[in-house]
Amino acid sequence: MEDVLKNSSVQRIMAEMKSRDMKGEVKILSDSARSAAEAAAALGIEAGQIASSIVFKLPNGDPLLVITSGAHRVNTELVVKNLGIEKLHRADADFVKAASGISIGGVSPIGWAPDAGINQPVIVIDQALNAFDVVWAAAGHAHAVFPTTYSELLTQTKAMPMIVGD
Numbered sequence: 001m002e003d004v005l006k007n008s009s010v011q012r013i014m015a016e017m018k019s020r021d022m023k024g025e026v027k028i029l030s031d032s033a034r035s036a037a038e039a040a041a042a043l044g045i046e047a048g049q050i051a052s053s054i055v056f057k058l059p060n061g062d063p064l065l066v067i068t069s070g071a072h073r074v075n076t077e078l079v080v081k082n083l084g085i086e087k088l089h090r091a092d093a094d095f096v097k098a099a100s101g102i103s104i105g106g107v108s109p110i111g112w113a114p115d116a117g118i119n120q121p122v123i124v125i126d127q128a129l130n131a132f133d134v135v136w137a138a139a140g141h142a143h144a145v146f147p148t149t150y151s152e153l154l155t156q157t158k159a160m161p162m163i164v165g166d
Contacts, residue, residue, distance in 0.1 A: 012111045106141040125164075127164075
């Protein structure tokens with residue numbers, strides 16, 4: 001598991017956290033945290049405390065990052081309505097990696113390193129995360145997470161708060 005800390009994406013997230021003066025520390029999980037349920041079980045917390053980073057593609061081709069509570073699924077119709085766009089497109093693994101520099105399962109809300117020609121994401125954050133004192137987000141790898149707060153994520157990502165799921 002020590003190799004996880006040497007992963008380039010995890011290193012980038014840790015450096016980003018330090019440069020932003022974020023107080024949490026990356027925790028390495030022995031079990032995979034590819035899903036909110038897996039991460040919550042490994043941490044001994046509620047699934048709602050997991051700040052899942054879900055990537056979509058906007059109609060113009062730019063990435064949309066939805067930071068959502070692990071307690072529910074993203075309601076794409078609601079997000080479309082709230083953003084005033086016609087539809088969202090699912091992002092495949094290649095698009096997620098190109099947009100964020102991180103593979104699916106470890107996408108973090110911070111520290112993105114998009115490929116050339118890909119814009120920074122539009123970011124929205126699920127207001128349901130505000131119900132918890134501490135939330136946990138992926139840190140660049142399926143076995144790496146970090147603690148934070150809704151307020152810190154809102155500030156650090158400049159995300160638009162909204163209800164994104166049911």
